[in-house]
Amino acid sequence: MKDKRHRSCMENRELSWLKFNERVLEEANCQETPLMERLKFLSIFTSNLDEFYMVRVGTLTDLALVEPDDRDSKTGMTAQEQLAAIYRETAPLYAQRDRAFAELTTLMAQAGISQLHYGELKPSEQKLVEKEFYRTVLPVLSPQIIDTRHPFPHIDNKQLNVAVSLRHKDHTMFGIIPLPGSVPRMLFVDREQLRYILMEEVLLQFAPKVFDMYKVGEKAIICITRNADIDADAGMYDEDLDYRQHMKKVLKKRMRLAPVRLEVQGDISEGFIKYLRGKLGITREQVFLCAAPLDLSFCFALTGQLPAPLVSQLTDAPFTPQQPALVKQGEPVLRQVLKRDILLSYPYESMNPFLRLIKEASEDKNVLSIKITLYRIARQAKLAEYLIAAAENGKEVFVLMELRARFDEQNNIEWAQRLEEAGCRVIYGMDHYKVHSKICLITRREHGRLQTITQVGTGNYNEKTAKLYTDLALITANPQIGADATAFFKNMSIGNLHGSYGQLWVAPCCFKQNVLRCIDEQIALAGSGQPAGVMMKFNSLTDIDVMEKLIEASCAGVPCQLIVRGICCLVPGVEGLTENITIISIVGRYLEHSRVYCFGVGQQMKMYISSGDMMSRNTMHRVEVSCPVYDPALRQRILHMMQVMLGDNVKARQLGADGHYRIRHPDGQIPVDSQQCFMDQAILDAQKQPVAGQSSASRGLWQKLRGLFGR
Known part of the structure; x- marks a missing residue:
């Protein structure tokens, strides 16, 4: 850290993440949110925490062993100090989760959905459960006692188990019953009355x-969380394996790594807990007692069991991603993009125009090649089918598949094999660098002239998450961007991470460097008395170089407006350091995922969309791509989206100088829920055809919203 004073406006990464997950938990307590959606937020909070312990706590546990004196560059905490703080901050979150689940269970019962304990069942229902247990559950159980001849078994990561203490004659021992994955989580004792037991x-x-x-x-229900932070590159050069086989071995190893957390549902003695801790090798601080179910993933399946009237009453009003107004349905997308740039805004607009583009390219006799990077794709993916069709039609199809997309490795391995078998050329990510970029290049020859169509996005080519995550996708026939995309794929195919690009910002060689340069330009403008500004949106902010540059910009009087969904290690509003920085986080119906970087004001503003966040892992240890937006109408649209989000006073939380997030309230102003605004506008835009010389972003609701923000 260049200036020790900066430590006063920096937050630890892990503790900041816990604050983000607490904001997710707050949505489970939001009275305005439909009941089943609140339950889903509680489930998301739980799965988020699971992954955090598997990955981040796992990493710190390893670091505490091998580098005990290593200190966090922002707060000066050792790994062990960070772990202690994590355990301390996690415990109150469990208490909040239990209270939220208890409240939601009561409200569900009032709505006619009853989750019951065995003692709450009617005698007839108890008989039904007993019959089902003997008929379908007991035959597939694999229980085990634990004594001198039956050692403590390996317990799989995140598997639910029942742990019991046993007595036989004068001997005391313990037993474990794993819950088989083949058994449904919910057993309905009365489907009409929606009464069930887990x-x-x-x-x-x-x-x-x-x-x-x-x-x-x-007896109690227990669940063990294991360290899942495996170095996917470790050992790669020790064996003669192809990369797919290597990753399969990595996945098997992940299931057997050391425990980092024990969750217990039920009342058991400290003696029983001590016994389990001894067998697992964890401390008392790593044990969390819960009243709510340890795995809440069943909440999503529960919605599917409800009758239609109850679904409409207890869930969000359905929303279907809309046909973008400026993409004509009767005209090939390929021809349209050769005339003008196209911007897609997910999930408000459909991913279909991009999928149509790939399908058209697979069938177009003038298309020579399709090149694409894939990080996460759906299990059932039209995109992959179209790429396979293109290869079968004689096109060159080049796929850079990242097999190390955490927890999606198996799906990526399977798709890589299918693509390769169909004739696509498949290569994998760089050694020690994940390829996280979202870029696609179509090259065609028409009338003897080469043309390129480039798509650059902020989110994955995943047809499922495109309906759940907010992302932007730019499709352009700009020849300079196409030349850079061509160079990018050439560099990736030869393992060159340090290529030269004229338009694109590509990590690790020039993404952060260009961001820092652009902030420096704004500092210089402010210093000469000219208008200046920085406006950025991304998922996380941890890169210390970027944070120190933002502090420098704030001290120079540059207004810096940041929308940071998750981790944010920079604290705004600290006198003399960050008082010109505003930071908000939006947690709502959809996961905020788009990345936008804007530098300057008015016509001089530089605007980029990007796959990368301002995290050291993205700026230095991943391959990311950022693309400029040149079309005036699209720039205006993105700028206005940023302004609407900055004006959100319903789902936005503002980070204060004390490090706490506070929910914004309208306080007499017109309520602005940015995600709802974008849904409403997408519906309005889809209902009308574009007017010559006028973009949909300049009409209707946009005009009203601009009035709110002084435009």
Whole structure:
């Protein structure tokens, strides 16, 4: 850190992430949100925390062992100090989660959806559960006692288990019953009345029947979280394996890594906890006692069990991504993009125009090649089918597939094999650098002249998440951008991470460097008394060089407006350092995922969309692509979207100088829910055809919203 004073306006990365997940938890408590959506937010909070412990706590646990004196560059904390702080801050989140689940369970019962404990079942329902247990559950169980001849078993990562204490004659021992993955989580005892019991509760109730020769004492549901932070490159050069086989071995190894957390649902003694801790090698601080179910993933499946009237009452009003107004349905997208740039805004607009473009390219006799980077794609993917069709039609199809997309590795391995078998040329990410970029290049020859169509996006080519995440995708026939895209794919195919580009910003060689240069330009403008400004949106901010440059810009009087969904290690509003920096986070119906970088004001503003966040892993250890936006109408549209988000006073939280996020309230102003605004406008735009010389972004609701923000 260049200036020790800067530490006063910096936050630890891990603690900042926990604050983000707390904002997700707040949505589960939002009274204006439909009941089942609140339950889903509670499930998302839980799965987020699971992944955090698997990855970040796993990383810090390793670091504490191998580099115990290493300190966080922002706060000066060692790995062990960070772990202690994480455990301390996690415990209150569990308490909030339990309270939220208890409230939601009560409200669900009032709405006619009853999650029951065994003792709450009617006698007839108990008989039904008992019959189902003996018929379909007991035959597939694999229980085990633990004694001198039966050592403590390996317990899979995130698998639910029932742990019991047992007594036989004068001997005391313990037992474990894993909940099989083949058994449904919910057992409905009355589908019409929507009364159900969770299967782990059934297993807990019938544990004495499983261990029928023993006397069962204490019993509880437990779940172990294991370190999942494996270096996917480690050992790659020790064996003669292709990369797909290597990644399969990595996935198997992940399931057996050391425990980092134990969750317990139920009342058990400290003695029982001590026994489990001893077997797992964890401290008491790594044990979390819960009243709510340990795995809430069933909440998503629960919605599918509800009758239609209840679904409409208890869930968000359905929204279908709309046909973009400026993309004509009766004209090939390929021809349209040769005339003008196209911007798609997910999930408000459909991904279909991009998919149509790839399908048209697969069939166009003038198309020579399609090149694309894939990080996460859907299990059922039209995109992959169109790429396969293109290869079968004789096009050159080049796919740079990143197999190390965490927790999507298996899906990527399977698609890579299918693409390769169909004739696509498939290569994998660079050694020690994940390829996280979202770029596609179509090259065609018409009338003896080469043409390029380039698509650059902020989000993955995933047809499922394109309906859930907010992202931007630019499609352009700009020849300079096309030349850069051509150079990019050539460089990736030969392993060159340090290529030269005229239009694109490509990490790790020139992404952060250009961001810093552009902020420096704004500092110089402010210093000469000219208008200046920085406006950026991304998922996380941890890169210390960027943060120090933003502090410098703030001290120079440059207004810096940041929209940071998740981790933010910079604290705004600190006197003498960051008082010209404003930071908000939006957590709403959709996951904010787009990345936008704007430098300057008015016509002089430089605007880029990007796949990369302002995190060291993105700026220095990944391959990212940022693309300039030149079309005036599209620039105006993106700028206005940024202004609407900055004016959000319904789902936005503002970060204060004390490091706490506070929900913005309208306080007499017109309520602005940015995501709802974009949904409403997408519907209006889809209902009308574009007027010559006028973009949809300049009409209707946009005009009203501009009035709100003084434009």
